[in-house]
Amino acid sequence: MLRRTPMTTAADAAPPAGEPQATGATPVFVARGLCKSYGSGDATVHALRDLDVDIWQGEFVVLLGPSGSGKSTLLNILGGLDAPTSGRAAWRDHELTGADEAALTAYRRDHVGFVFQFYNLIPSLTARENVELVAEIARDPMRAEEALALVGLSHRLDHFPGQLSGGEQQRVAVARAIVKRPDALLCDEPTGALDVETGKLVLSAIARANREVGATTVVITHNAAIAGMADRVLRMGGGRIVAIEANARRLAPEELVW
């Protein structure tokens, strides 16, 4: 299990600027002094440099930045897939840094929903079965049909991935991520492989999940147009958060223009 940390530790360091006023009083994700480097000597690549961030309950956050800005590394650490070189990251009272493999697996299983750039569906399972696959290992899942209805795919339940378009496949992936009623929904370039219209369909599925399941949602993109639908936009560059923008009004995906 993850180590439980007294909340005071999270509050020890000064919170970074720009928290939204509307959401809960305590952050669900807390990261302090995160550094991540690969390689050694002259070849060292610093993916994250002394990064602090708080993300709040139910928030819709977009991580925006060019390739190599560190957004994927940050998402991987928050998702329990990767460990920082130094600094710490916690989800609520669970310490993510220093946790062992089994604890991180349990964390992902119980609390996190992932959406990948290339959908990563199991080709031999239908849409419904792909969703059921995750429901089978979840504590309190919704019905697979319900999750697929949320992404607007009630009419494609028994189709295999090979029979679905890219956008449909990605919406199955979103359904698969939300069927467990995750506390956090982490999406890595979810529209990266899709055209505009299809991308919007996927984004509205994600937005709806965020709204109706209440999952704290972090979406990685290098497409600035998507920023409009976020509560907050964290702009990244050189392994740091270089700007935080709060949107007064979240745009619906249909309103996005790119």
Added chain:
Amino acid sequence: MSALDRKLLRDVWALRSQVLTIALLIGAGVAVLVMSVSSFLSLRGAQQAFYAESRFAEVYAEVKRAPSTMLARIAEIPGVAVAEGRVGGEARVDWPGAEVPVAARVLSLPISGEQPALNRLRLIVGRLPEPTRHDEAVIHVAFAEAWQVRPGDEIAVILNGRRQRFRIAGIAHSPEFVFTSRPGSPLPDDRGFLVLWANEEAVARAFDMQGAFGEAVLTLAPGASEPAVIAELDRLLLPWGGRGAYGRHDQPSHRFLEDELAEQRTLAVTVPLVFFGIAAFLLNVVLGRMVEAQREQVAALKALGYPSPPIAMHYAKFVAAICLLGSALGIGAGAWMGAGMLGNYRPFFRFPELPYLLPTWLPVLAAAASFAVALVGVLDALRRILRLPAAEGLRPARPAAFGGGPLGHLGRGLGARAKIPLRGLLGRPLRTLLTVLGIALAVPMVVLGLFWWDAMDSMVELQFDRIERGDAFVALTDPRPSRAAREMARLPGVLAAEGQRIVPIRLRAAQRSRLLALTGLPAGAELRVPRDANLRPVPIPHEGLALSRRLAERLGVREGDTVQVEVLEGARRVHDLPVDVLVEDIIGYTALMEIGALNRLMREDDLVSHVALRVDPLAAEALWRQLAERPRVAATNVKAVWLRVFDEVIAGLVLTSAVTLTGFGVIIAVGVVYNSARVALQERGWEMASLRVLGFTRQEVSRILLAELALAVLVAVPLGLVLAQWIVGLILGARDNESFDVPAVISTTTFAAAALVVLGAALASAVVVRRRIDRLDLVAALKARD
């Protein structure tokens, strides 16, 4: 070295475990090919050299007593090249130290003191007897080695009831006794059987054959017809008590050697094909996967202007590299095993020289054969490389098209996790079929190694517990009135004695004929109990024959048919007799009738030629000594000795084959399971990493990936057991060996052991792959498509 060749080396290195397991399969095939062909050639080479050098006779004719002048008549038969007469007979040896009586075959050497014209001896030490000395002898090397006999030693032989001492002048090999065994025994018993050559005068005097011969041996002129010569020979010798001439094919030593050579030939053809076939299938899967993974590279090379053929050649070289590695391993192992096999043969086949021959073309042929079969396996992958358009490869591959079809929704009612392996198997039926078949073939390989123990046990049980229930079998020097058996029953230590009359016959059914011994048994015999196919005792027919089922099949004879029996003794009368019943036997061919009926057929009195004894084990040794001294006893065969020799000779051979074939079974099981698992991981690693990201544990992911193989193994093992029974039956059925019938008996223990070996090998392979699953790169799953 070109850049592509450097890539080749790195690819081989990156896939080294798969390369090695496939190379081992190829190596096993090459090894069996090299081993069986080289030991076949070595045996054949030694046989031909020795037969030529010693002028091994081609036709043999035994006769009761023919005047020496008949030899000139025989030599004039058209087609006869050389004819020579000699005197010979059965004898006993009074050998201190032998726990049971030693049997001997005594043969004469020409009166000139020179080598015979045919069947010359190859002296390894000493010399031939001086022409004037009647007390000198040459003995066969098998007995000499078993008892460490040297020239100058003395040996006492009871010839025709008379004891005679010989001084050993020399020790020799003989083409007639390359395989040396007591008459009727399919196993060599070097300590219990002696072949002795002495001057003709000494032997003739002992057997009362002066001025006569008891056996004619001949060679044929080129182009001569053997059956014609044999027919003429029979006609000439009939008045003198001819016992029926026969060709080299029926010469016991030659026939045994030919049986073995035939088995090596079968092995050389069948077993390597199994290995090469499985290797070709695995190469098909592995290379197919490699090409799929390297589509972008292939397309990029094409886009850069590389023509297709060198790229296809690059992948063909990958296959060649594996074949080369496998062949190198296989040629080394095959040469080693072949030399070892020859070592195993040495106690069976006594040649003056048995050098190991490995002609240079053999390794080349083996390697080329493996490469040819492997290329067939990868044709499909190579064709795809040639056809791949440059642009196509630069787009990511679409997800495996799955869906539709009758299998599309298979597994309804199961959890999603269970559906993945099930559909994985059924979505690629051909690959699944070959995987299952590949794993299944590992089972018969192990069973073939282990079942010999069962077969031997069953043989011994049938032949010696159920059919031949006596403890010893005594051959008399000549047929005696039946009271001889009753007298023997009164010897101390004898619990029961039954007289038998055995006469040599030629059995004819339509065009087929066969030389064998016809045994007359008393009705209600207890020491020799003929049994039917269900092993129930069969009453001995009153007038007709009880015939070996195996022989009946060979002759195409059924119960109720009539066969022609030509008695090759006495007046050589010919009778038509009904086959009343078929009986089971294991060693040699049985033909039985009631002893009274046989004696009436022979127009003789109540005679016996052999006596079966049941013996008190505590008094046995004293009894053997006593029997050895009785003048009318020609030989005593003791069951316990036969069983001991059987154990000694067979156990070593069976152990070697069990270890080798079990090793091969493991190579197959590991080769198939490991490569299937690795390919599955290569193909589905991305999916599995995705599942890990979604919160599946290592164990759950491993289970999903390996369940497919577990299912394949679970189907394969029972299939393998059925295949094993079938293949063993097939091999034994095709085995044309009349010396021994090996029953296709496989015990539950053997089946269980084979299943466990294959399951164990599969499990070990799975564990190795499982460790790779644990190291899956989760972050990569988020990004790269494949």
